[in-house]
Amino acid sequence: MSASARRGQAFTETVIFLPVFLIVLFGIIWIVQSSVVNERLQFAVRYSGLISSQASPYSAWSLYSLYENTEYPNAAMATHTCGAPSTNVLANASPFPGPTSDPFWQPVSTGVPACTPATVTMTGAPFVQPAIFSESISALSAAAAIPSYLTSVNPSLSSPQLLSATQKFFTAPDMKTMLACYGDLEAAVQQSLQGQGDTGNPPPTPLPLYPTGQVLNAACPSP
Numbered sequence: 001m002s003a004s005a006r007r008g009q010a011f012t013e014t015v016i017f018l019p020v021f022l023i024v025l026f027g028i029i030w031i032v033q034s035s036v037v038n039e040r041l042q043f044a045v046r047y048s049g050l051i052s053s054q055a056s057p058y059s060a061w062s063l064y065s066l067y068e069n070t071e072y073p074n075a076a077m078a079t080h081t082c083g084a085p086s087t088n089v090l091a092n093a094s095p096f097p098g099p100t101s102d103p104f105w106q107p108v109s110t111g112v113p114a115c116t117p118a119t120v121t122m123t124g125a126p127f128v129q130p131a132i133f134s135e136s137i138s139a140l141s142a143a144a145a146i147p148s149y150l151t152s153v154n155p156s157l158s159s160p161q162l163l164s165a166t167q168k169f170f171t172a173p174d175m176k177t178m179l180a181c182y183g184d185l186e187a188a189v190q191q192s193l194q195g196q197g198d199t200g201n202p203p204p205t206p207l208p209l210y211p212t213g214q215v216l217n218a219a220c221p222s223p
Helices: 003-053 063-071 087-091 148-153 175-181 183-194
Strands: 078-082 114-122 131-144 161-171 214-218
Touching: 003 087, 003 114, 003 131, 003 148, 003 161, 078 114, 131 175, 175 183
Parallel strands: none
Antiparallel strands: 078 214, 114 131, 131 161
16 A cells, blocks of 8 residues: 555544544543533532531530420420531632532533431431431522533433432430420420429520521421
């Protein structure tokens, strides 16, 4: 085969395979970009579960809290603090340290972050009786752009691509939940702290909610 024929063959092969190679290459880059956004969504909901599960022993399980919630209950039902996921995590900014992420690694839009508090009942082994837990459901979504050259090759791809992350977090119930959901426990604790017929003690100062965030009523679950 002559040199000119070999050059022509190489040119033909390049024309055929170079577009395929570039599409595969940029497809991999797009997958990495979407994976980074998805991973940051997971970080956001995990951080939401972390701050929603924080509790101050003083305000949640101390003797002061026990006395305040039995002797002078402020409400019939307990409250649960739920911190929504921070969209700043998607930009590698607050509450995490580090520089702001380049726009290429950021989503084109973000959904409304949500954190839903609730109380749930767990039954069966190893629980002899139904056990109450505090639950936080954190959710956040974001949209990642899909390059036009990929959507033209595969029409089934729709841009932008919607990514979402949802996780449930369980913690031990606070003092208010336990006393509000178990009347016999509340009565026994109140009698041991106050004594029969003793109503002369002044009410203690209400404790601040901790951590700060959205506070919603959480009703007792059915046994």
